[in-house]
Amino acid sequence: MEDHLNRRRFVGKTVGGVVVSAASYRRILGANDRIRVANIGCGGRGLLKEALEVRERTNVDIVAICDTWRPRREEAVAAVRDAGGQPPKDYVHYQDVLALKDVDAVIIGTPDHQHCTQLAAAAQAGKDAYVEKPLAMTMEELQKAVEAVKRNNRVVQIGTQVRSWPAPAAAAAFIKSGGLGKILKIEQSRNGYRPYWHGTGNREVKEADVDWNAFLMHAKYRPFDPDQYAAWYGYREFSRGPQTNLMVHFIDLVHYFTGAPYPLRGVGFAGTYRWKDKRTAPDSVEIVLEYPEQGFLTRYSTVFGNSGNSFMKVIGTRGILDITNWRGEIKLIGEGSGEPDKLDPGTTVPPVQPEHHMADFFNCIRTRKSPLAPLDAGWGHSIATLMADLSIQTGKRMIYDPAKKEIREG
Structure with missing residues (x-):
């Protein structure tokens, strides 16, 4: 019961949980400045791989990794190192990543029910964001996330890479x-x-390797279930x-x-x-x-x-x-x-031959132009x-x- 209550207190801070002003973390990027990016959610969608593919030509460093599953974090850190980057810091909780002053943007590749909460928090922390689809699972969370992005003038690319x-x-x-x-x-x-x-529930997931409460976020608490974690789709x-x-x-x-x-x-x-x-x-x-x-x-x-x-x-x-x-x-x-x-x-x-979807996001962070799949595209697909x-x-x-x-x- 105590773990459940702690989870509720923790989640209660998520949307406004980064207790620093967004403006204090914003930085004006020059043409030669490297964009510092964190990956929140390192699952099977391969968003980190896409970022690493264009890292050099877009002048990007992957500086932080965040995932609720230890093996995923370790694999992601190794992937960045093997691609020639400095080993990034790794975190369990996305709030810790958003509190970092050396992060300009985040790639959100978490389970669907977490997207809007994390996008809103990222915007409030002054971070630009690439967010996986679908953008929203409820109208209420969609409105809050969109309002946060627009209020903080953030660049957002929706992960509709097609x-x-x-x-x-x-x-x-x-x-x-x-x-x-x-x-x-x-x-x-x-x-x-x-x-x-x-195809997503075939890896062994041990409870000791997972922050189950962080995965559930605002979902109703239930005991750890490795299938719900691995095959959440x-x-x-x-x-x-x-x-x-x-x-x-x-x-x-x-x-x-x-x-x-x-x-x-x-x-x-x-x-x-x-x-x-x-x-x-x-x-x-x-x-x-x-x-x-x-x-x-x-x-x-x-x-x-x-x-x-x-x-x-x-x-x-x-x-x-x-x-x-x-x-x-x-x-x-x-x-x-x-x-x-x-x-x-x-x-x-x-x-x-359009620009690579992830590269388009990185380019727009620098230019402050609208990316190919902007926030309005996420609103439109969410309504549907x-x-x-x-x-x-x-x-x-x-x-x-x-x-x-x-x-x-x-």
Whole structure:
């Protein structure tokens, strides 16, 4: 009971828990100054690896590592050292990292339920942040995090790195140029044989190596469970499921392609039909979102149990753009269009090579320009995923009211 109470007191300080003024930690970076970065959450997403890949050309030092699991911390410190950097300091608690005066920015790669709390605290501490998706799991925490970032004028890059891949970047340029005509519908089916969380629970996790209370953060206390720790993707308290995880990349591309900021209406269905175990995230989802102001619909689905029939298509009045292979060739189809300017069979999309997503973040720290996936992109994808998940939970259609910044039944 005492540990539980200590955890509650500790967590109660998290959003405002860095008891120093943000302004005192801000530093003006010159062209030759090295950016000092800390990695909070060193899990399997590989964000530290991405940072190390561009470290030299972006003039970055990884000065601190933070993770609630000892083996992860040790592996991350070794990775920085092996990449030619000085061994970074390592920490268990993110608050200790944010209190460091020699940290300019943080990379947040923690479990989903921690993102907003840590982003808000980082902003209050005067740190710029790269934050993994999804940005938020509730509307309340989303609003607090966004307000903190804007109040402290921080640079934030959302970890929707698919924007920075050649095929989506080329598709965005083609669609924005009017190449598909008016957009009518965008749909994706993203399937797999097993849920992605099955691959994350295969490492032995010992309680002695974990700060369990720090992992839980504001989640309801329960005794240590190595599966909930290692395979947290599969539990609704830590990650809702495909509708707030895999779907983020899809809906973020919808907004990137069309310029639409967020949907206004949405409905979702989900269930566990194939992989029935103690985990609580669904293995099948179907989501429809409406963008009435722009005049198009989106449909997203995931099924775990069969990896076939995965695709992504953008349907316009001039034809269809097939971007199923996000890293490869874009296919254009004019069939089905009755427009006089429908796509010719030989129409191609010229390749585009954007800046590396992590490098773009580091560059924007220095220039103070908006990165490719800015905070508003995180707001937009969060509105979509929150509407979808609330619809799944209530069985009701959800609407978003931009004036009141609230999601409700309707």
